Amino acid sequence: MIRELMPVPLVLASRNPGKLVELRRILGPGFELRALPHDAPEVDETGATFEENALLKARSAAAATGLAAVADDSGLAVDALNGMPGVLSARWSGAHGDDEANLRLVLGQVSGVPDERLGAAFVCAAAVATPDGSEQVVRGEVRGRLVRERRGEHGFGYDPIFVPEGESHTTAEMEPAEKDAISHRGRAFRALADVLPGLIA
Numbered sequence: 001m002i003r004e005l006m007p008v009p010l011v012l013a014s015r016n017p018g019k020l021v022e023l024r025r026i027l028g029p030g031f032e033l034r035a036l037p038h039d040a041p042e043v044d045e046t047g048a049t050f051e052e053n054a055l056l057k058a059r060s061a062a063a064a065t066g067l068a069a070v071a072d073d074s075g076l077a078v079d080a081l082n083g084m085p086g087v088l089s090a091r092w093s094g095a096h097g098d099d100e101a102n103l104r105l106v107l108g109q110v111s112g113v114p115d116e117r118l119g120a121a122f123v124c125a126a127a128v129a130t131p132d133g134s135e136q137v138v139r140g141e142v143r144g145r146l147v148r149e150r151r152g153e154h155g156f157g158y159d160p161i162f163v164p165e166g167e168s169h170t171t172a173e174m175e176p177a178e179k180d181a182i183s184h185r186g187r188a189f190r191a192l193a194d195v196l197p198g199l200i201a
Helices: 019-029 048-063 086-091 100-111 176-182 184-200
Strands: 008-012 029-036 069-078 120-128 136-145 162-164
Touching: 008 019, 008 048, 008 184, 019 029, 019 069, 019 176, 019 184, 048 069, 048 120, 048 136, 069 086, 069 100, 069 184, 086 100, 086 120, 120 184, 136 184, 176 184
Parallel strands: 008 029, 008 069
Antiparallel strands: 069 120, 120 136, 136 162
C-alpha cells in the first residue's frame, strides 16, 4: 500500500492576505502554507537588499513558530528613479503597506519622464529558513514598463501601472494564473520550491 505524502507545512513570514493566496497558488499542493501567527514579532526590514530583508523575515518567523518559514522581499525598480523605490517599495510614501499612496507617489515622480524612459522591473528575493538554521535565498525578476494610468483590478501594490515586456496588459489586468507564470514572485518561488524538499527533509 502506497502512503500518500502529506503536504510540507510552511509558515509565510507575512500578514498580507493577497500574498498568502498568491503563494499558495504558486507553491501548489505539495506545501501547506500557513499564515504568520498574530503574536509573531514584527521585523524591521533594515537590509540594504531584497535578499537581506527576505532572510531577516524568514529567520524571525522560523524562530517564532518552530516551522520552516518562507518570506520574500519584493519591489519595483524604476529606471528613471535610479532603481527606486527598490527595497523601500512598500513604504515609499512613508506609511508601510499604503499601496494607493505609494502608487500615486511613483506616478507623480515620473510625470515628467518621456514614455520611452519608463522602463522598470519587478524584483523578488524569496527565502526559506528552518529552525535548525538552514537557509537559502533565490531571486526572480521581470522587466517591463510603467503606464501613467492605473489599469486592472487584480493583484496589489504597483500591479495596476506595470506592463511586463512582451505584454499589452498590466499585471493587474491579468488573470492570476497568467500573472503567476511570468511574475517576479512566481519565478522566485518556483525556484525556491525546487530546493525546499532537500532543505527541509
